[in-house]
Amino acid sequence: MEKQFIVRTIFCNFATDLCTIFFGFLSSEPPDIAYKIPPLAVNENQCKSEIKHKMSTNNSAQPLDIEVALTKSEKFINTYKKPLLIGFVAIIVIVLAWFGGNRWMTNREDAAQAQIALGEKYFAAGQFDLALKGDTANTGKDAFKGYVAIAKEYSFTDAANAAHLYAGICYYRQGDVKKAIEHLEAFSPKDDTTISANGIAALASCYATDGQLDKAVDTFKKAAKHADNAALSPIFLIQAAQILESQNKKEDAHNIYTDIKKNYPTSQYCNVNDNNGVVIGAEIDKYIERTK
Helix, strand or coil: CHHHHHHHHHHHHHHHHHHHHHHHHHCCCCCCCCCCCCCCCCCHHHHHHHHHHHHHHCCCHHHHHHHHHHHHHHHHHHHCHHHHHHHHHHHHHHHHHHHHHHHHHHHHHHHHHHHHHHHHHHHHCCCHHHHHHCCCCCCCCCCCCCHHHHHHHCCCCHHHHHHHHHHHHHHHHHCCHHHHHHHHHHCCCCCCCCHHHHHHHHHHHHHHHCCCHHHHHHHHHHHHHHHCCCCCHHHHHHHHHHHHHHCCCHHHHHHHHHHHHHHCCCCCCCCCEEECCEEECCHHHHHHHHCC
């Protein structure tokens, strides 16, 4: 009887604490728990002694009071059994959904990357229509769907993002600037300083071709900032400055040229050349001079 009482006491303590924690998450104020059994003794022997002492010294109503308290705790558990069950099930569903979703995204990414690899041969060969729409002649396991289909079918993957870049460049090479802009705007630059920077610059070129010159200048500047190196940044900045010159904004162009000389002194535009012993000034100096 004593062991049964101890077990029931432990169970009710645990269940009451669990319910308190659970409802603490569901609301700012936890439910009012009418009864909470004091903590158990350090060990079973000590617990038995305390129980015997209390039962011997208290009146006969004491065991009845404990039984009533235990009944209240059990009633509380029964009352909130459904919310507890819903909470536990919700946690399990969330955990399983996270693992399942992560695996699903990984499988999609792998499949999309395989498709990107299949399309590179068409892109490199200048077969832009096949690169965009896929090779319908090949219906086997290695059939290429095309960059447009990859971008749509495998959305939210890195491969789909790359497909937007490839598709944009293909459309630009075909002369369809509007569709090129659509895909290049959908491309999200990453932290790399080469591919992403060139993708931004490709969009700037499309804007320039489409007559959106102010946008082109701003986007070339963005590409230069993203690259932030002496190899690419001056190229993009000079393209921006040349557009400004075409708009007769010489002062703005002049400022860009002087910034190139100051910030990228090791670039190809800032090198002083020697032609058969004749020193030829740096190319950037010519740009600076003509925009004074």
